[in-house]
Amino acid sequence: MSDRSTKHSTFVIERNYKHTPARVFAAWAGQAAKAAWFPKADEFDFRVGGREFNRGGPPGGPAYTFDACYQEIVENKRIVYSYTLDVEDKRMSVSVTTVEFESVDGGTHLIYTEQGVFLDDLDTPEQREHGTRLMLDRLGEVLEGQ
Structure with a gap:
């Protein structure tokens, strides 16, 4: 590939879940709990x-590698991690993500902020945001099913 480019973007997604911050935080903090939606x-x-590291993809399709490092964890309040995403041997993006858990009447207000290149x-940032919205929807479905 001779053409090189970078695009910087930040997106924020907010969700409300009918569970305590401790319960929603636990869905991120435990390997089995997180595997139910990620x-x-x-x-x-x-x-x-x-x-946190995983490599996989669709059958017969390209392999994707997610490689994250936790930068800060405040139990039931905040998770900050940096991660790279690769497709086969090509780096797709580098991001810093903050997940905040705020107690609200009846549950948790989650604020997901991703700053990426x-x-x-x-x-693209649009594709990543779309995929992240689906992921957070899936988190909600898993929480409701428990």
């Missing part, structure tokens, strides 16, 4: 400096 991690070490037109 691709199962090959490695999951939920602590500051810990790594999207590389060489391999992904």
Whole structure:
């Protein structure tokens, strides 16, 4: 690939869940709980400096690699992590994500903020935001089913 490009973007998604911040936080903090709504991690070490890593994709399709490092964790309040996303051997993006859990009447107000640089037109902020919205919807479905 001879054309190189970068596109910087920030998006924020907010969701309300009918569960306590502790319950919603737990859905991010435990490997089995998170695997119910996010691709199962090959490695999951939920602590500051810990790594979450998974590699996979559709049958017969390209392999995607998610490689995250937890930068800050405040129980039931905030998770900050940085991550790279690759397709095969090509870096698609580098992001910093903050997930905030606010107590509100009847549950939790979650604020998801992603600040990313999207590389060489391999992904777009719009596609990432769409996929993240679907992921947070799936989190809600899993929480409601429990």
